[in-house]
Amino acid sequence: MPTPTKGPRLGGGPAHERLLLGNLATSLFEHRRITTTEAKAKRLRPLAERLVTFAKRGDLAARRRVLTVVKDKGVVHELFTEIAPLVADRPGGYTRITKIGPRKGDNAPMAVIELVLEPLSPKQATVAEATAATKRAAKKDAPKKAAAPVEAAPAEAEDAPVEEAPVETAEVEAAPAEAQDVPAEDVPAEKDADDTK
Amino acid sequence: MAVPKRKMSRANTRARRSQWKATPATLSTCPKCKAPRLSHQACPSCGAYNERTYAEAIRTDA
Numbered sequence: 433m434p435t436p437t438k439g440p441r442l443g444g445g446p447a448h449e450r451l452l453l454g455n456l457a458t459s460l461f462e463h464r465r466i467t468t469t470e471a472k473a474k475r476l477r478p479l480a481e482r483l484v485t486f487a488k489r490g491d492l493a494a495r496r497r498v499l500t501v502v503k504d505k506g507v508v509h510e511l512f513t514e515i516a517p518l519v520a521d522r523p524g525g526y527t528r529i530t531k532i533g534p535r536k537g538d539n540a541p542m543a544v545i546e547l548v549l550e551p552l553s554p555k556q557a558t559v560a561e562a563t564a565a566t567k568r569a570a571k572k573d574a575p576k577k578a579a580a581p582v583e584a585a586p587a588e589a590e591d592a593p594v595e596e597a598p599v600e601t602a603e604v605e606a607a608p609a610e611a612q613d614v615p616a617e618d619v620p621a622e623k624d625a626d627d628t629k
Numbered sequence: 630m631a632v633p634k635r636k637m638s639r640a641n642t643r644a645r646r647s648q649w650k651a652t653p654a655t656l657s658t659c660p661k662c663k664a665p666r667l668s669h670q671a672c673p674s675c676g677a678y679n680e681r682t683y684a685e686a687i688r689t690d691a
């Protein structure tokens with residue numbers, strides 16, 4: 433959930449800001465990358481990422497909520513069908529802001545805001561895989577521990593690291609192999625994305 | 630409303646304004662083209678930032 437904005441709105445008032453950010457979001461999803469002022473890019477980021485989260489959910493209610501901000505149905509369709517699958521594995525951080533220095537006319541600091549559509553790097557993928565695995569392991573362990581009596585707790589605590597250790601090493605061994613697979617799998621996907629553009 | 634009692638002399642005005650100084654920008658060098666650039670910004674001569682290139686950042690007028 434984005435932090436509420438303090439201080440004056442962009443444009444002439446709250447309604448103007450809503451319209452302005454809606455238009456910026458529409459342009460961002462249409463072109464994947466837009467150049468704007470730093471202030472506008474910073475305000476757009478939380479809104480755009482929230483809309484992408486809705487797109488990843490993908491149901492009709494989510495689509496209607498996005499349509500309240502992005503009025504263009506074509507762009508919303510593109511967001512739900514093309515952008516959402518590309519960021520399916522990404523745990524947030526769907527946009528990237530890069531500062532590109534001051535504008536010539538009024539010296540306003542400018543920035544490029546773009547959707548991060550590259551596949552996760554092998555390292556990130558490994559980390560995601562590992563955290564998912566530990567979560568699964570924790571879930572498996574939880575019922576066991578709940579069932580065990582209190583007296584058995586210390587004994588189990590001693591066993592637990594030994595039990596977990598092989599699991600984790602197995603995960604680590606499995607991870608690089610999977611990491612190698614990831615780029616190979618993702619390259620055709622990216623090609624498809626380029627073709628559709 | 631409070632108003633100045635006397636006209637401020639040109640010398641006093643200029644003495645005050647002599648303290649208005651610009652500070653040099655702290656520049657770093659672009660790892661790709663070695664040109665000076667501001668930190669946390671794409672390079673204005675080659676557009677490089679974090680192994681990505683931003684054509685929008687390239688400036689020819691400076």
Ligand SMILES: [Zn+2]
Pocket residue numbers: 659660661662663664672673674675676677
């Ligand atoms: Zn450079």
